[in-house]
Amino acid sequence: MPVVGILMAHALFGVLGTLAVVALFFDVLNLSSANINRVKKLCLVTVALFVLSYLAGGYWYVAHYAPEKALILAGPWPWAHKYFMEVKEHVFFLLLLLAFYLPIPIFNAKILESAGLKKIILTVLGLMVVLGLTMDGFGAIIAMGSKVATLAKLAAPVAGG
Amino acid sequence: MENISRSDFIVGFGLSFLVVSIINAILVIEKEANEGLKNWMAGLLGHHWVTHGVFIILLFFVLGLVFSRIRFNEQWYGARTAAVILIGAIIGGGIIVLSPLF
Numbered sequence: 001m002p003v004v005g006i007l008m009a010h011a012l013f014g015v016l017g018t019l020a021v022v023a024l025f026f027d028v029l030n031l032s033s034a035n036i037n038r039v040k041k042l043c044l045v046t047v048a049l050f051v052l053s054y055l056a057g058g059y060w061y062v063a064h065y066a067p068e069k070a071l072i073l074a075g076p077w078p079w080a081h082k083y084f085m086e087v088k089e090h091v092f093f094l095l096l097l098l099a100f101y102l103p104i105p106i107f108n109a110k111i112l113e114s115a116g117l118k119k120i121i122l123t124v125l126g127l128m129v130v131l132g133l134t135m136d137g138f139g140a141i142i143a144m145g146s147k148v149a150t151l152a153k154l155a156a157p158v159a160g161g
Numbered sequence: 162m163e164n165i166s167r168s169d170f171i172v173g174f175g176l177s178f179l180v181v182s183i184i185n186a187i188l189v190i191e192k193e194a195n196e197g198l199k200n201w202m203a204g205l206l207g208h209h210w211v212t213h214g215v216f217i218i219l220l221f222f223v224l225g226l227v228f229s230r231i232r233f234n235e236q237w238y239g240a241r242t243a244a245v246i247l248i249g250a251i252i253g254g255g256i257i258v259l260s261p262l263f
Contacts, residue, residue, distance in 0.1 A: 054214075062208045083261050089210055090189045090257050093217050094182050094250055100221065101178055101246075104170045116239020120171065123243035127250045 003064050010057035011139055017049035017099075018132030025125040028106075031118060036111070043106045046128075050099040054092065061089065072145045075152050080145020088138040095131040098124050168238065173229025174221070175242040181221045182253025188213060190260050 020042055027039050072081045102124055105117050192199045192209060202212040 062211060086261050087258055091254055093185050093214060094254055097178055097221050101174050104174055108168060119239050120243045123247055
Protein backbone atom coordinates (compact mmCIF):
# COMPACT_ATOMS: atom_id res chain seq x y z
CA MET A 1 0.00 0.00 0.00
CA PRO A 2 1.37 3.44 -0.84
CA VAL A 3 2.38 5.55 2.17
CA VAL A 4 -0.46 8.02 1.64
CA GLY A 5 -2.90 5.07 1.79
CA ILE A 6 -1.73 4.28 5.33
CA LEU A 7 -2.27 7.90 6.34
CA MET A 8 -5.73 7.95 4.75
CA ALA A 9 -6.58 4.66 6.50
CA HIS A 10 -5.62 6.27 9.83
CA ALA A 11 -7.96 9.21 9.19
CA LEU A 12 -10.73 6.99 7.78
CA PHE A 13 -10.72 4.56 10.73
CA GLY A 14 -10.65 7.52 13.14
CA VAL A 15 -13.63 9.24 11.47
CA LEU A 16 -15.61 5.99 11.22
CA GLY A 17 -14.80 5.28 14.88
CA THR A 18 -16.09 8.71 15.89
CA LEU A 19 -19.28 8.20 13.83
CA ALA A 20 -19.77 4.79 15.49
CA VAL A 21 -19.43 6.49 18.89
CA VAL A 22 -22.10 9.06 17.97
CA ALA A 23 -24.43 6.24 16.86
CA LEU A 24 -23.67 4.37 20.10
CA PHE A 25 -24.40 7.48 22.17
CA PHE A 26 -27.94 7.76 20.83
CA ASP A 27 -28.48 4.00 20.98
CA VAL A 28 -27.43 3.96 24.67
CA LEU A 29 -29.61 7.00 25.34
CA ASN A 30 -32.57 4.88 24.15
CA LEU A 31 -31.26 1.59 25.53
CA SER A 32 -33.71 -1.33 25.66
CA SER A 33 -33.81 -5.07 25.03
CA ALA A 34 -34.63 -4.21 21.40
CA ASN A 35 -31.27 -2.53 20.67
CA ILE A 36 -28.92 -4.11 23.22
CA ASN A 37 -27.44 -6.55 20.69
CA ARG A 38 -26.73 -3.73 18.24
CA VAL A 39 -25.12 -1.69 21.05
CA LYS A 40 -22.78 -4.60 21.87
CA LYS A 41 -21.85 -5.15 18.22
CA LEU A 42 -21.33 -1.44 17.62
CA CYS A 43 -19.16 -1.27 20.75
CA LEU A 44 -16.83 -3.95 19.38
CA VAL A 45 -16.74 -2.23 15.96
CA THR A 46 -15.80 1.04 17.72
CA VAL A 47 -12.92 -0.59 19.62
CA ALA A 48 -11.67 -2.25 16.40
CA LEU A 49 -11.84 1.04 14.44
CA PHE A 50 -9.83 3.00 17.03
CA VAL A 51 -7.24 0.23 17.37
CA LEU A 52 -6.86 0.16 13.56
CA SER A 53 -6.58 3.96 13.50
CA TYR A 54 -3.89 3.78 16.20
CA LEU A 55 -1.91 1.11 14.36
CA ALA A 56 -2.13 2.82 10.94
CA GLY A 57 -1.37 6.29 12.35
CA GLY A 58 1.37 4.96 14.59
CA TYR A 59 3.09 3.10 11.77
CA TRP A 60 2.91 6.14 9.50
CA TYR A 61 4.14 8.48 12.27
CA VAL A 62 7.11 6.31 13.20
CA ALA A 63 8.14 5.18 9.72
CA HIS A 64 7.17 8.02 7.37
CA TYR A 65 6.48 11.29 9.22
CA ALA A 66 10.07 12.55 9.65
CA PRO A 67 10.44 14.15 6.14
CA GLU A 68 7.01 15.79 6.45
CA LYS A 69 7.90 17.06 9.93
CA ALA A 70 11.04 18.72 8.50
CA LEU A 71 8.93 20.25 5.70
CA ILE A 72 6.32 21.62 8.14
CA LEU A 73 8.98 23.04 10.48
CA ALA A 74 10.64 24.86 7.55
CA GLY A 75 7.29 26.21 6.28
CA PRO A 76 5.04 29.09 7.31
CA TRP A 77 3.10 27.01 9.88
CA PRO A 78 5.79 25.34 12.05
CA TRP A 79 3.29 25.30 14.95
CA ALA A 80 1.25 22.73 13.00
CA HIS A 81 3.88 20.25 14.20
CA LYS A 82 5.25 21.97 17.31
CA TYR A 83 1.85 22.31 18.93
CA PHE A 84 -0.82 20.32 17.11
CA MET A 85 1.14 17.14 16.36
CA GLU A 86 2.78 17.13 19.80
CA VAL A 87 -0.64 17.34 21.45
CA LYS A 88 -2.39 14.96 19.03
CA GLU A 89 0.12 12.12 19.36
CA HIS A 90 -0.36 12.01 23.14
CA VAL A 91 -4.04 12.94 23.59
CA PHE A 92 -4.84 10.08 21.22
CA PHE A 93 -3.86 7.66 23.98
CA LEU A 94 -6.79 8.91 26.10
CA LEU A 95 -9.17 8.10 23.26
CA LEU A 96 -7.65 4.65 22.88
CA LEU A 97 -7.90 3.92 26.63
CA LEU A 98 -11.56 5.01 26.64
CA ALA A 99 -12.16 2.66 23.68
CA PHE A 100 -10.59 -0.18 25.70
CA TYR A 101 -12.75 0.76 28.70
CA LEU A 102 -16.05 0.95 26.78
CA PRO A 103 -16.83 -2.82 26.54
CA ILE A 104 -16.54 -3.22 30.34
CA PRO A 105 -19.80 -1.40 31.23
CA ILE A 106 -21.52 -2.24 27.92
CA PHE A 107 -21.05 -6.00 28.31
CA ASN A 108 -22.09 -5.91 31.98
CA ALA A 109 -25.12 -8.08 32.73
CA LYS A 110 -26.88 -5.22 34.58
CA ILE A 111 -26.68 -2.72 31.72
CA LEU A 112 -30.44 -2.73 30.99
CA GLU A 113 -31.58 -2.06 34.56
CA SER A 114 -28.77 0.15 35.90
CA ALA A 115 -29.15 3.91 35.39
CA GLY A 116 -25.68 4.33 36.93
CA LEU A 117 -24.03 2.21 34.24
CA LYS A 118 -25.82 4.22 31.58
CA LYS A 119 -24.35 7.44 33.08
CA ILE A 120 -20.85 5.98 32.95
CA ILE A 121 -21.28 4.79 29.35
CA LEU A 122 -22.72 8.12 28.16
CA THR A 123 -19.87 10.02 29.86
CA VAL A 124 -17.28 7.82 28.16
CA LEU A 125 -19.01 8.13 24.79
CA GLY A 126 -19.36 11.92 25.15
CA LEU A 127 -15.64 12.22 25.90
CA MET A 128 -14.83 9.98 22.94
CA VAL A 129 -16.85 12.20 20.58
CA VAL A 130 -15.04 15.32 21.81
CA LEU A 131 -11.62 13.66 21.61
CA GLY A 132 -12.39 12.05 18.22
CA LEU A 133 -13.45 15.37 16.69
CA THR A 134 -10.41 17.07 18.26
CA MET A 135 -8.14 14.46 16.66
CA ASP A 136 -9.83 15.00 13.29
CA GLY A 137 -9.43 18.77 13.54
CA PHE A 138 -5.81 18.57 14.64
CA GLY A 139 -5.07 16.13 11.81
CA ALA A 140 -6.54 18.60 9.33
CA ILE A 141 -4.36 21.44 10.71
CA ILE A 142 -1.23 19.26 10.47
CA ALA A 143 -2.13 18.32 6.86
CA MET A 144 -2.67 22.01 6.10
CA GLY A 145 0.70 22.82 7.67
CA SER A 146 2.26 20.36 5.25
CA LYS A 147 0.31 21.83 2.33
CA VAL A 148 1.25 25.46 2.99
CA ALA A 149 4.89 24.39 3.46
CA THR A 150 4.82 22.62 0.08
CA LEU A 151 3.18 25.62 -1.61
CA ALA A 152 5.72 28.00 -0.05
CA LYS A 153 8.53 25.79 -1.29
CA LEU A 154 7.09 25.72 -4.81
CA ALA A 155 6.56 29.48 -4.82
CA ALA A 156 10.08 30.26 -3.57
CA PRO A 157 12.30 31.82 -6.26
CA VAL A 158 14.80 29.35 -7.68
CA ALA A 159 18.34 30.35 -6.70
CA GLY A 160 20.23 31.67 -9.70
CA GLY A 161 17.06 31.58 -11.86
CA MET B 162 -8.52 -14.87 47.61
CA GLU B 163 -11.71 -13.09 46.58
CA ASN B 164 -12.89 -13.49 43.00
CA ILE B 165 -13.17 -10.40 40.83
CA SER B 166 -16.55 -10.01 39.15
CA ARG B 167 -17.13 -8.17 35.87
CA SER B 168 -18.76 -5.31 37.82
CA ASP B 169 -15.54 -4.72 39.77
CA PHE B 170 -13.81 -3.88 36.48
CA ILE B 171 -16.16 -0.91 35.96
CA VAL B 172 -14.75 1.06 38.89
CA GLY B 173 -11.26 -0.47 38.79
CA PHE B 174 -10.60 0.45 35.18
CA GLY B 175 -12.29 3.84 35.65
CA LEU B 176 -9.78 4.64 38.40
CA SER B 177 -7.01 3.22 36.25
CA PHE B 178 -8.01 5.64 33.46
CA LEU B 179 -7.74 8.58 35.88
CA VAL B 180 -4.27 7.59 37.10
CA VAL B 181 -2.91 6.59 33.69
CA SER B 182 -4.16 9.74 31.93
CA ILE B 183 -2.27 11.84 34.51
CA ILE B 184 0.87 9.66 34.21
CA ASN B 185 0.57 9.98 30.41
CA ALA B 186 0.61 13.78 30.74
CA ILE B 187 3.53 13.74 33.20
CA LEU B 188 5.48 11.51 30.82
CA VAL B 189 4.87 14.00 27.97
CA ILE B 190 6.33 16.84 30.08
CA GLU B 191 9.18 14.71 31.38
CA LYS B 192 10.18 13.58 27.87
CA GLU B 193 10.45 17.19 26.74
CA ALA B 194 12.43 18.23 29.81
CA ASN B 195 14.71 15.20 29.98
CA GLU B 196 16.40 14.32 26.69
CA GLY B 197 18.05 11.31 28.35
CA LEU B 198 14.64 9.78 29.16
CA LYS B 199 13.42 10.42 25.62
CA ASN B 200 16.52 8.77 24.13
CA TRP B 201 16.23 5.83 26.53
CA MET B 202 12.58 5.35 25.53
CA ALA B 203 13.54 5.63 21.85
CA GLY B 204 16.25 3.00 22.35
CA LEU B 205 13.89 0.58 24.08
CA LEU B 206 11.35 -0.02 21.27
CA GLY B 207 12.84 1.98 18.38
CA HIS B 208 10.83 5.20 18.91
CA HIS B 209 9.96 7.13 22.09
CA TRP B 210 6.29 7.31 21.07
CA VAL B 211 6.03 3.53 20.63
CA THR B 212 7.55 2.94 24.09
CA HIS B 213 5.25 5.63 25.52
CA GLY B 214 2.16 3.99 24.00
CA VAL B 215 3.03 0.44 25.03
CA PHE B 216 3.82 1.60 28.58
CA ILE B 217 0.55 3.54 28.90
CA ILE B 218 -1.60 0.70 27.54
CA LEU B 219 0.07 -1.96 29.72
CA LEU B 220 -0.17 0.30 32.79
CA PHE B 221 -3.90 0.85 32.12
CA PHE B 222 -4.57 -2.91 32.16
CA VAL B 223 -2.27 -3.68 35.10
CA LEU B 224 -3.67 -0.88 37.30
CA GLY B 225 -7.21 -1.75 36.17
CA LEU B 226 -6.77 -5.30 37.45
CA VAL B 227 -5.14 -4.08 40.68
CA PHE B 228 -7.88 -1.51 41.42
CA SER B 229 -10.57 -4.08 40.57
CA ARG B 230 -9.55 -6.02 43.67
CA ILE B 231 -10.72 -3.14 45.88
CA ARG B 232 -14.31 -3.40 47.11
CA PHE B 233 -16.37 -0.30 46.31
CA ASN B 234 -19.89 0.43 47.52
CA GLU B 235 -22.88 0.81 45.18
CA GLN B 236 -22.42 4.60 44.91
CA TRP B 237 -19.38 3.99 42.73
CA TYR B 238 -21.41 2.25 40.01
CA GLY B 239 -22.76 5.45 38.50
CA ALA B 240 -22.07 9.17 38.67
CA ARG B 241 -18.98 8.75 40.87
CA THR B 242 -17.07 6.60 38.38
CA ALA B 243 -18.35 8.77 35.51
CA ALA B 244 -16.87 11.79 37.36
CA VAL B 245 -13.58 9.97 37.92
CA ILE B 246 -13.29 9.30 34.17
CA LEU B 247 -14.30 12.86 33.29
CA ILE B 248 -11.76 14.32 35.73
CA GLY B 249 -9.06 12.01 34.33
CA ALA B 250 -9.75 13.22 30.79
CA ILE B 251 -9.84 16.90 31.82
CA ILE B 252 -6.65 16.80 33.90
CA GLY B 253 -4.70 14.46 31.59
CA GLY B 254 -5.88 16.14 28.39
CA GLY B 255 -5.61 19.63 29.86
CA ILE B 256 -1.96 19.21 30.89
CA ILE B 257 -1.04 17.89 27.43
CA VAL B 258 -2.92 20.70 25.65
CA LEU B 259 -1.33 23.41 27.82
CA SER B 260 2.19 22.00 28.26
CA PRO B 261 3.58 23.03 24.82
CA LEU B 262 2.60 26.64 25.59
CA PHE B 263 4.98 26.90 28.57
